[in-house]
Amino acid sequence: MKIVFAGSSEFGIPALKKLKEKHQLLLIISQPDRPAGRNQRIKPCPIARFAREQGWELYQPENINSPESVDKISKLYPELLVTASYASLIKKELRQIPTFxxxxxxxxxxxxxxxxxxxxxxxxxxxxxxxxxxFRLTSRLDAGPILAQRELVILPEDNYGSLKEKLANISAELLIEIIPAIKDNSLTERPQDENLASYTHKFSKKDLWINWDNKIKNIFNQIRAFSPSPGARTSIHNTNLKILQAEIYDSSKNDKPGTIAGFIKNKGILVNCQDGQLLITRIQAEGKKVMSAWAFQLGARLSAGESFVPFNQIFMENSFREEL
Structure with a gap:
């Protein structure tokens, strides 16, 4: 099938690879290069970077729905437009160009x-x-009729990085499986149940900071959700830290939330939460490389009884309005 692909994040790369192997990939569309990072250097998004590395044709319009973009895509006579984390609305005129x-x-x-x-x-x-x-794109956010779904079990050791990779791979596999059925119109579409709809939102920097007064499971899940990037945050000894890996160690013991309960040799740092102790195992100090929490505490000379900076103090000292 003749396909145009639009995407921006790493999530779309496995699907892009599969489409290139199995079908006629007419064009890859991604967001324009933007300023990124502390130095605000102009950088391509992951899809754009990957396409350039492969030497594939890349198109980066400021507005994918502009007359110029619509004209360019129309002249390719695509049969299908596939999008994955493209981060822009695809309007009706563009959705109607491909045959399917x-x-x-x-x-x-x-x-x-x-x-x-x-x-x-x-x-x-x-x-x-x-x-x-x-699902089929419509004018409403993620609300179009469903073409296919595949479930995945979330393991206790999964974090954002591992889960995103797994979902990207099964999405690519499922896409390749259903394209023949799309082409011969044998795939049954089913509408989404609006009564079951729920919505997610973009996170701000405030969402990254750990509130040690929270329940241990919530802190554990926060660390998983933002690892390996951008990383859940805390601070001690005037040093900001990314907490990248932790374990629920003991739900029966606890002391003042945010205090260091002790250390486990060659493993990490025990921290008191509202209802238990969390074992921090991997950490990254600001401007430093990722290391084991055990190695970090040796260098930082942490002691039992010391406290991480309270969430309310972090909140008062910083502005967290900007989104990630």
Whole structure:
């Protein structure tokens, strides 16, 4: 099938690879290069970077729905438009160009978790199951009829990075499986149940900071949801830290939340939460490389009884309005 692909994040790369292998990939569309990072250097999004590395034709319009974009895509006579985390609305004129319309890959079991952060939200909520949905694009956000779904069990050791990779791979596999049925019109579409719809939102920097007064499971899930990037945050000894991995160690013991309860040799740092102790195992100090929490505490000379900076103090000293 002749396909145009639109995407921006790493989530779409496995699907892009599969489409290139199995079908005629006419064009790859991604967002324009933007300023990123502390130095605000102009950088391509992951899809654009990957396409350039492969030497594939890339198109980066400021507005995919502009007359110029519509004209360019129309002249290719595509049969299908596939999108995956493209981060822009695809309007009706563009959706109607391909013979078999436009479809999207979404990393949740729609109608649950519509919107931009379904993977992080599933982890934050402590869900045990998620999945991927391929649906037909309409004018409403993630609300089009479902073409196919596949479930995935969320393991206790999963974090945002591992879960995103798994969902990206099963989305790519499912896409390749259903394209023949799309072409011969043998795929049954089913409408989403609006009564079951839920929505996710973009996170701000405030969402990254750990409130040690919270329940231990909530803190554990927060660390998973933002690891390996951008990382759940805390601070001690005037040093900001990313907490990248932790374990629920003991739900029967606790002391003042945020205090260091002790250390486990060659493993990490025990921290008191509202209803138990969390074992921090991997950490990254600001401007430093990722290391074991045990190695960090040796260098930082932490002591039992010391406290991480309280969430309210962090909140008062910083502005967290900006989105991630």
């Amino acid at each position: 319309g436009a479809i999207n890959l979404h990393p949740s079991l729609l109608p649950k978790y519509r919107g931009p952060t379904p993977i992080q939200t599933a982890l934050l909520n402590g869900d045990h199951k998620t999945g991927t949905t391929i």
